[in-house]
Amino acid sequence: MPRWNVLATIGHVFLLFLQATGKLSRFTATSLRHCVTPPFFPRAIFTQMLRIGYFSLPVVGLTAIFTGAVLALQIYVGGSRFNAEGFVGQVVVIAMVRELGPVLAALMVAGRVSSAIAAEIGTMRVTEQIDALTTLATNPFKYLIAPRLIAATLTMPLLVLIADIIGVMGGYIAATRRLGLNAGVYMESTVNVLELDDVTSGLTKAAVFGFIIALMGCYHGYHSRGGAQGVGAATTNAVVTASVLILLFNYVLTDFFFS
Amino acid sequence: MTSGSAMIAISGLTKSFGSHAVLKGVDLEISRGESLVIIGGSGTGKSVTLKCILGLLRPDGGQILIRGQDVTRLSGAKREAVMADVGMLFQGAALFDSLPVWENVAFGLIQSKSMPRKQAKARAYEVLAQVGLEEDIAQMNPAELSGGMQKRVGLARAIATTPDIIFFDEPTTGLDPIMAGMINELIVERVRELGATTLTITHDMKSARQIADKIAMIYQGKIIWCGAAGEIDSSDNPYIEQFIHGEIAGPIQLDA
Ligand SMILES: Nc1ncnc2c1ncn2[C@@H]1O[C@H](COP(=O)(O)OP(=O)(O)OP(=O)(O)O)[C@@H](O)[C@H]1O
Ligand SMILES: [Mg+2]
Numbered sequence: 182m183p184r185w186n187v188l189a190t191i192g193h194v195f196l197l198f199l200q201a202t203g204k205l206s207r208f209t210a211t212s213l214r215h216c217v218t219p220p221f222f223p224r225a226i227f228t229q230m231l232r233i234g235y236f237s238l239p240v241v242g243l244t245a246i247f248t249g250a251v252l253a254l255q256i257y258v259g260g261s262r263f264n265a266e267g268f269v270g271q272v273v274v275i276a277m278v279r280e281l282g283p284v285l286a287a288l289m290v291a292g293r294v295s296s297a298i299a300a301e302i303g304t305m306r307v308t309e310q311i312d313a314l315t316t317l318a319t320n321p322f323k324y325l326i327a328p329r330l331i332a333a334t335l336t337m338p339l340l341v342l343i344a345d346i347i348g349v350m351g352g353y354i355a356a357t358r359r360l361g362l363n364a365g366v367y368m369e370s371t372v373n374v375l376e377l378d379d380v381t382s383g384l385t386k387a388a389v390f391g392f393i394i395a396l397m398g399c400y401h402g403y404h405s406r407g408g409a410q411g412v413g414a415a416t417t418n419a420v421v422t423a424s425v426l427i428l429l430f431n432y433v434l435t436d437f438f439f440s
Numbered sequence: 441m442t443s444g445s446a447m448i449a450i451s452g453l454t455k456s457f458g459s460h461a462v463l464k465g466v467d468l469e470i471s472r473g474e475s476l477v478i479i480g481g482s483g484t485g486k487s488v489t490l491k492c493i494l495g496l497l498r499p500d501g502g503q504i505l506i507r508g509q510d511v512t513r514l515s516g517a518k519r520e521a522v523m524a525d526v527g528m529l530f531q532g533a534a535l536f537d538s539l540p541v542w543e544n545v546a547f548g549l550i551q552s553k554s555m556p557r558k559q560a561k562a563r564a565y566e567v568l569a570q571v572g573l574e575e576d577i578a579q580m581n582p583a584e585l586s587g588g589m590q591k592r593v594g595l596a597r598a599i600a601t602t603p604d605i606i607f608f609d610e611p612t613t614g615l616d617p618i619m620a621g622m623i624n625e626l627i628v629e630r631v632r633e634l635g636a637t638t639l640t641i642t643h644d645m646k647s648a649r650q651i652a653d654k655i656a657m658i659y660q661g662k663i664i665w666c667g668a669a670g671e672i673d674s675s676d677n678p679y680i681e682q683f684i685h686g687e688i689a690g691p692i693q694l695d696a
Pocket of ligand 2: 487488
């Protein structure tokens with residue numbers, strides 16, 4: 182009876198979903214436990230901060246400056262329909278700091294870093310390097326995963342802070358050069374409208390996104406199977422799931438800060 | 441079985457991958473300071489047996505006692521404590537490709553024995569010399585080495601912490617005969633002089649004869665023969681006969 186087959190398929194998919202969620206939750210719990218218990222690996226954390234943060238600066242900076250500039254032009258167009266051209270500075274800074282800085286930076290970093298982490302840990306898995314770690318009495322969660330999670334969670338807010346500043350600069354350049362707005366007035370309105378809450382909510386998002394980026398890279402890498410093909414699949418899955426989770430948690434966090 | 445005195449005692453070990461039953465009840469016992477060699481055809485589950493003992497694979501059934509402790513039921517810190525005195529050479533070397541050769545060798549010393557880096561480095565150079573590697577490769581990346589050289593670095597890494605129990609998965613595969621002889625010597629020395637208990641997997645009968653106190657043969661998921669190394673030529677076991685002489689005709693089915 183096809184009716185039952187449909188139900189069976191739905192049930193099967195649902196079970197698979199629950200299974201994956203359970204597996205991920207357990208992985209996350211184990212990882213978190215190892216993040217907060219010694220020994221720590223400061224050398225590894227520092228290396229990862231460089232790789233995740235410093236080397237993401239160019240791509241994040243470029244994204245931010247163009248986004249800020251485009252935002253200024255678009256808001257000018259939209260705003261001029263109800264004589265609100267004067268609010269370009271305010272809208273740019275709020276949109277940038279609260280929303281676009283964290284989300285766009287996180288999506289860019291997800292593409293760069295989740296994939297790199299998944300590929301690295303996945304290769305270590307399929308070449309038995311993770312097994313080798315265990316036989317050297319070193320816990321892979323401690324040595325590989327915790328440093329990446331810590332580094333990404335600490336680095337993303339810094340990266341987003343820089344993205345915010347560059348984004349506002351991009352808006353400023355477009356507004357003063359292209360739209361001919363008054364530089365002093367633009368800057369003043371930008372600074373005056375900004376509230377501490379805008380910055381802290383944006384940076385909190387950034388920290389969560391950083392955690393998601395590293396977690397997805399580690400999770401998919403750690404569970405990769407079967408050679409180069411498996412590592413390739415892990416890399417793709419890491420980027421896709423990280424991006425989706427970033428967008429999902431962006432809504433959840435925004436809703437949370439809203440209330 | 442006198443599991444009380446054995447360093448490693450395995451009984452009824454089973455392991456399947458999906459519907460493919462690889463181990464169907466492996467029984468093995470290794471006494472303290474003994475060198476056991478496992479021989480057997482390709483794909484018969486030798487590496488899987490090692491990985492079960494090391495806890496890298498979870499066995500489906502059976503018992504694995506290391507120093508009388510059932511390691512299949514241990515987890516977390518307790519398991520790590522048992523593993524702290526175990527060394528392993530992987531069949532594919534499994535070197536950390538993000539670290540230079542010397543740091544691979546010094547890894548266990550730095551991470552689990554908390555030895556200062558400088559001292560660990562000196563010790564790594566010493567062990568590398570023991571496995572016949574020149575000083576100038578210590579700074580190289582594992583990817584820059586030949587397969588045989590990687591194998592020797594893996595061997596150096598396995599013995600650097602002077603563990604009580606060492607597992608060697610095909611230590612001489614890919615090495616020239618002289619180097620193989622040298623590695624065999626090194627393994628014998630570990631057992632005789634340092635009192636280590638070793639379990640070695642090999643296809644190389646010359647090497648097996650040189651390093652083994654006891655030889656076990658695995659076939660179709662079970663240990664079908666186990667005896668003193670000297671007895672292997674007079675075993676009268678048709679499987680052993682066929683294996684050690686490399687004959688095509690005999691009871692061992694190649695498609696197994
Ligand atoms: N992770 C795994 N997943 C699925 N099957 C596996 C896995 N590891 C090993 N096997 C299967 O188990 C069997 C035994 O593998 P194992 O690596 O132990 O062979 P081996 O005796 O070490 O052979 P060789 O001498 O060639 O190294 C093989 O048929 C292999 O396909
Ligand atoms: Mg093998």
